[in-house]
Amino acid sequence: METLVANPYHGVPRLPDLPIATHLETDARELVLTFDDGPHPDWSGPILDVLARKQVPATFFLVGHNARNHPDLVRRMAAEGHVLANHTDTHPKLPEIADAAVDDEIARCQETLEALTGRRPSLFRPTYGRYDARVARALDREGLTAVQWSMMTWDWLAPTVAEALAWHGAQLAPGGISLLHDGANIRRDSREATLAMLPHLIDQAREAGYTWVALDQRVHQLA
Numbered sequence: 001m002e003t004l005v006a007n008p009y010h011g012v013p014r015l016p017d018l019p020i021a022t023h024l025e026t027d028a029r030e031l032v033l034t035f036d037d038g039p040h041p042d043w044s045g046p047i048l049d050v051l052a053r054k055q056v057p058a059t060f061f062l063v064g065h066n067a068r069n070h071p072d073l074v075r076r077m078a079a080e081g082h083v084l085a086n087h088t089d090t091h092p093k094l095p096e097i098a099d100a101a102v103d104d105e106i107a108r109c110q111e112t113l114e115a116l117t118g119r120r121p122s123l124f125r126p127t128y129g130r131y132d133a134r135v136a137r138a139l140d141r142e143g144l145t146a147v148q149w150s151m152m153t154w155d156w157l158a159p160t161v162a163e164a165l166a167w168h169g170a171q172l173a174p175g176g177i178s179l180l181h182d183g184a185n186i187r188r189d190s191r192e193a194t195l196a197m198l199p200h201l202i203d204q205a206r207e208a209g210y211t212w213v214a215l216d217q218r219v220h221q222l223a
C-alpha cells in the first residue's frame with residue numbers, strides 16, 4: 001500500500017492475485033469511514049453517539065454472531081442511516097476453514113442482518129483482510145462486493161490520539177477508506193482508543209477539506 005506510512009507493528013494483508021477494492025476512484029476530497037467486528041455492547045453505542053454528533057455516515061462490517069447477541073445495536077445503526085455489511089458469522093480466518101464453512105460463514109451473516117433490518121447486505125470485508133478463491137466464489141453467489149481499506153490507525157493497538165492523527169493525516173487521499181474497530185474480535189481489547197481518536201480523525205479530515213461520504217452511495221466508484 002503506497003499510501004501507508006511506516007508503522008512498527010503491521011502491514012496491510014493483501015493478496016495480489018485476487019483484486020479487491022481498497023478505495024474510491026475519485027479526485028474529489030471524499031472519504032469513507034468503516035468499523036469492523038461489532039456490534040459490541042460497550043463500544044458501538046458511544047461510537048454511534050460520536051457519529052450522530054458529528055453527522056458522519058459510516059459502514060459497519062458486522063459479525064453475525066455479535067449481531068444476534070446485540071440486535072438493538074444493529075437496529076440503531078440501521079435507523080441512524082449507517083450502512084450494515086457482512087464480516088462473516090464468527091470471524092474465522094477464511095482461508096483456513098473448510099469449503100462448506102466458508103459458504104456458511106458468509107450466508108449466515110447475510111441472513112442475520114437481513115432478519116434484523118429487512119435489508120440484505122451488499123458489501124463484505126474479509127476477516128483479517130484474508131481471502132481466497134473460494135471466498136471470491138461465495139461472494140459472487142451472494143452478490144457481495146468485497147471492500148478492504150486504504151487508511152488505518154492500527155486502532156486495535158491502542159495508539160495515542162496524537163499517533164493516530166499523525167498516521168491518519170499522512171494517509172489522507174481522495175477516495176480513502178478508513179478502517180476502525182467498534183468490536184473486539186481480533187483482541188479482547190477495550191476500544192477506548194478508537195473512541196478517543198474518532199472525533200479528532202473526523203475533524204482533521206474536514207479541516208483538510210474532506211467530506212465523509214456514505215459507502216452505499218459510492219459503490220460504483222470502488223476500485
Ligand SMILES: [Zn+2]
Pocket residue numbers: 036037087091127128185186
Ligand atoms: Zn475483523
